[in-house]
Amino acid sequence: MRARAIGLLISVLSSCADEPRRIDVELRDGEDVTVIPIDDLAHGDRIVFRLPSNIVGFSIASFAHEGTVGAYYIVSPSGIRWVDDYRVGKNPELLLSDLLVSVAAVPQTDVFGTMDVEPGDWHVRFGGSIDRAELWIRRTEDGRFRGGTVDVDAYVAPNILDNQESYVRSVLEATFPWVGLTLGDVRYLSLPAEYTVLDASEFEAALTATSGERMPMLNVLFVAMLNNLDGTVRGKAARLPGYSGSRTLASGVAVALEGTLEEDVYILRHEMGHFMGLFHTTDYPTGVVDPLLDTPQCDETLIETAHHECPDAGNLMSPWMILDGLTESQERVIRGSSAYRGLSSAKSMTASISFSSPISPTIVPTEVRKVTFSMEERPMISCSGVRVETPSNGVSCRSGSFRVCLALAR
Ligand SMILES: [Zn+2]
Numbered sequence: 001m002r003a004r005a006i007g008l009l010i011s012v013l014s015s016c017a018d019e020p021r022r023i024d025v026e027l028r029d030g031e032d033v034t035v036i037p038i039d040d041l042a043h044g045d046r047i048v049f050r051l052p053s054n055i056v057g058f059s060i061a062s063f064a065h066e067g068t069v070g071a072y073y074i075v076s077p078s079g080i081r082w083v084d085d086y087r088v089g090k091n092p093e094l095l096l097s098d099l100l101v102s103v104a105a106v107p108q109t110d111v112f113g114t115m116d117v118e119p120g121d122w123h124v125r126f127g128g129s130i131d132r133a134e135l136w137i138r139r140t141e142d143g144r145f146r147g148g149t150v151d152v153d154a155y156v157a158p159n160i161l162d163n164q165e166s167y168v169r170s171v172l173e174a175t176f177p178w179v180g181l182t183l184g185d186v187r188y189l190s191l192p193a194e195y196t197v198l199d200a201s202e203f204e205a206a207l208t209a210t211s212g213e214r215m216p217m218l219n220v221l222f223v224a225m226l227n228n229l230d231g232t233v234r235g236k237a238a239r240l241p242g243y244s245g246s247r248t249l250a251s252g253v254a255v256a257l258e259g260t261l262e263e264d265v266y267i268l269r270h271e272m273g274h275f276m277g278l279f280h281t282t283d284y285p286t287g288v289v290d291p292l293l294d295t296p297q298c299d300e301t302l303i304e305t306a307h308h309e310c311p312d313a314g315n316l317m318s319p320w321m322i323l324d325g326l327t328e329s330q331e332r333v334i335r336g337s338s339a340y341r342g343l344s345s346a347k348s349m350t351a352s353i354s355f356s357s358p359i360s361p362t363i364v365p366t367e368v369r370k371v372t373f374s375m376e377e378r379p380m381i382s383c384s385g386v387r388v389e390t391p392s393n394g395v396s397c398r399s400g401s402f403r404v405c406l407a408l409a410r
Contacts, residue, residue, distance in 0.1 A: 020046035020123060027052070027139055032148070032342035033216055036135040044072075046125045049135065053119040054143035057336020059105035059136045059277075060124060061243050061250070067129035070097030071104040077120030082106045086127065089291040094279060096240075097128055101250045103241045105277045107336050109291035110329040117143070117336070136216070136244070136338040145335040148342035149184030150176065150272075151217040153210065153246070157191040157198070160224040161259050168222050171257070174265045178272075179326065179334045184341060187212070197225040198254060207238050207251045216244035216338050218275065219252030220268065226256040234258070235267040237274035244338045266316070266324050273317050276337035278330055281312035284319040292329040 027034050038047060041062075051058070062069045074083040082089070082104075086097040089109035096104045107115040126133060140146045156168050165188065176183040189211075195202055198221065210219045226233050239250035253271035257264055279290040282298040284307070289297045298310030298318070307313065307320050314323040317330065326334075 018046075020048040020125075023047050023049040023135065025049050025051065025135075025137065027137065030344065032138060032140065032344045033338060034137045034139075035215060036137070038133045038135060039131075041126055041130045041132055043127055043130060044125065045130070046123065047133075048121050048123050050121050051117060051119055051137070052139070054139050054141060055117040055119070056138045056140055056143060056145055056342070057106060057117060057338075058138060059103050059241060059338045061101065061103045061134045061136065062126060062128070062130050063101050063132050063134075063248070064129035065131055066100070068097050068099055068102075069128035069130050070102040070126070071133075072125045072127035073123070074104060074106060075123045076106075076118045077122065078118055080112050080118075082109070082112075088279075091288075091291045093286070093288040094291055098239060099249065101239065101243060101248045103239060103243050103250060103338075105241045105333075105337060108241070108277045108333055110293050110332070111291055115329065115332045115336070138336065138338060138342060140342065140344045145180060146343040147180050147182070148340040149182045150340045151184040151214055152186045153189060153212045153217060153219045154186055155189045155191045155206065155210070155219065155221045157196040157221070157223045158193050159196050160222065160257050164222075164257070167257070167259070170261060171222075171255075171264045171268060172220075174261055175268050175272075178269060179331050181334075181340050185214075191221060191223070195221070196223055197227065198223045198256075199227040200229055203236065203238070203254055204249050206254075207249055208247055210246040210251050212246040216340060217246070218242075218244065218272070218339055219246060221252060221254040223254060223256055226254055232256075235271040237271045240274045240279065241277040241337060242275035242339070266321060269324055270316055270321060272339070273326075273330070273334065276334045276339050278317045278333055281315050281318045282310065290317065292327065292333075294327040294329045 023036060023038060025036065060071050060074065062071055070086045071083050072086055073081055075081050083096060086095055088094040088096060089111045096102050106117060152172060154168055154172065156164060161167055172183055172186060191206060195206055198206065206221055207219065212219065226236055228236070235253065235255045237253045242252065243250035245251060253275050255264060255268050255271060281295045282289050282303065284303060287300050287303065295315060296311035298307065298312050302310050308322065310318060312318040313320060314325045315321060316324040316326050
């Protein structure tokens, strides 16, 4: 009897409780990433929004004027708590809440047995000193990744290397294609001379001074040396995941150029991995592991004594990566991220492509080649014996010129 009375009381209370604010999600045709601003938020506010079935991923950026901020929870229509208590998945160590701005993305973990974004009503509750938020939704025609391009604003400090402008260009060009993404539009901009050696507070100042208007995009700061609070590092991502617009503390990554192309490319890819939502496979020195079940991990003794022998040493997201391998789940996280301009439909996959000159590069078996052509009006590709990578695995068409990767058919 008493239990029944309590049950009644609870149901009365819950029916009186504030309903979450419903956010209308209007996805327009031809738009691969839709950004929905949500204003006038306060600690504890809840929203609900309905997603269709063709979503590749979404992220929620939370903003505050002071203090820390973040999504307290993100719950799927079937009740999966993708973010819980500001943390990714079930991992108590992987905190997303941060100073002034933080981003949470779905999917960032594979521990729930799926990385698909469920259709239906998603619930989010905000915390900290939240003022406003942005919901970034990525979709394709059928919810499958179709390829995309990363637009980059490259901020280059003076006096890093000889011929640094052409070197930065070659680093960016060698970084892509990567995980089915190609390099999009690049703007080269200058950083003030005092940022050639960049410390933590200057990194924040430089990020908030970024000026790009495009969204999504990636700011990359190229410097000679990068100082963290606890020492010198080769690369740094502002936040994990980062914010794919400008002027915030989360707006980009930094790379201290060494001058060795392969290494500098690895560093940039590693930082982009963080920016797009990946944690270290095994963090150093904490030993905290990422929320992905298909990534290798390293045990504590090996970390201390012989980290080059760690099972994850060949993974791009190990802190001492020596190779740039990625697992399927890691690629899935990247593809769901907000950081690129995506292709949305099968139509764009077979989009007319043409070359003003015939395709006649010498194709070396198994080698992937980048060939740049200019576009013609009525394009057509025909290659015998070669596989032309379609936008679903890494090519996108842009007006003017574009790059295509050719590899021998397997
Ligand atoms: Zn790292």
